[in-house]
Amino acid sequence: MTLLRDEELTAAFDHAARGYDALAAVNPGYHAQLRRSVRRLGLPGHGAGLRLLDLGCGTGASTAALRSVLPAAHITAVDASAGMLRRAAAKPWADGVTFVRAPAERLADAGVTGPFDAVFAAYLLRNVSDPDGVLTAVRDLLVAGGRLGVHEFTLSGRRADRAVWTLVCRGLVQPAASALGDGRLYRHLWRSVVDFDTAARFAARVRAAGFAHVRTLPLPGWQTGITHTFVARRPETAR
Numbered sequence: 001m002t003l004l005r006d007e008e009l010t011a012a013f014d015h016a017a018r019g020y021d022a023l024a025a026v027n028p029g030y031h032a033q034l035r036r037s038v039r040r041l042g043l044p045g046h047g048a049g050l051r052l053l054d055l056g057c058g059t060g061a062s063t064a065a066l067r068s069v070l071p072a073a074h075i076t077a078v079d080a081s082a083g084m085l086r087r088a089a090a091k092p093w094a095d096g097v098t099f100v101r102a103p104a105e106r107l108a109d110a111g112v113t114g115p116f117d118a119v120f121a122a123y124l125l126r127n128v129s130d131p132d133g134v135l136t137a138v139r140d141l142l143v144a145g146g147r148l149g150v151h152e153f154t155l156s157g158r159r160a161d162r163a164v165w166t167l168v169c170r171g172l173v174q175p176a177a178s179a180l181g182d183g184r185l186y187r188h189l190w191r192s193v194v195d196f197d198t199a200a201r202f203a204a205r206v207r208a209a210g211f212a213h214v215r216t217l218p219l220p221g222w223q224t225g226i227t228h229t230f231v232a233r234r235p236e237t238a239r
């Protein structure tokens with residue numbers, strides 16, 4: 001299959017929005033691992049005075065993780081899919097979050113100009129047509145020294161990890177998603193991970209986009225070797 005991109009991908013997420021939280025709920029550790037990645041940003045205290053951007057917020061699982069770890073921060077949550085965003089905005093914790101419908105490639109057109117103290121992107125970058133362009137734009141939205149956190153399916157490069165990923169997708173995720181009428185999106189999920197960067201390649205991509213202090217951190221459980229947190233900073237001085 002070919003990967004879904006841009007409007008086609010957004011339409012697929014619009015349709016999948018109603019089943020997204022149910023599928024996330026049966027993924028062991030989905031929410032705990034997002035919170036772990038947020039903690040890895042190493043932001044101080046409860047986030048008082050901090051401006052955070054959740055890029056590709058979906059139905060709000062990553063936004064909820066930001067709220068839980070940094071409850072005093074101001075969060076802007078962006079997604080291209082109106083269906084996903086509507087679900088996020090209806091969550092009980094959503095008061096005080098600024099939700100914006102926009103593609104990650106055209107944030108300024110939607111009035112998202114920063115600056116931000118941190119940008120978090122969970123399960124987004126493998127889905128965009130130009131990850132380098134989005135990373136560079138994100139860097140420019142950050143204050144000097146601002147943090148980037150990426151939580152993403154990025155295989156280790158070991159055959160065993162790819163085999164586990166294929167088994168999970170074919171045996172569990174795709175049958176459940178097909179029953180909900182979202183088979184195409186979840187076939188895209190499998191392919192988008194297999195085709196995307198390994199963890200080492202993605203870390204190099206983040207460095208090439210002008211970030212410093214890039215670290216790659218594994219996640220526990222079945223996602224070890226499959227999903228990683230990447231943390232990095234915008235350099236204090238311009239390059």
Ligand SMILES: C[S@@+](CC[C@H](N)C(=O)[O-])C[C@H]1O[C@@H](n2cnc3c(N)ncnc32)[C@H](O)[C@@H]1O
Pocket residue numbers: 006009010013034055056057058059060061062078079080081084102103104105121122123124127128129
């Ligand atoms: C797999 S979901 C992840 C949602 C959420 N971050 C989470 O952790 O559950 C990916 C989200 O990215 C959004 N997305 C994909 N491509 C995008 C783009 N180019 N610009 C903005 N959002 C995009 C989709 O609409 C979808 O809601």
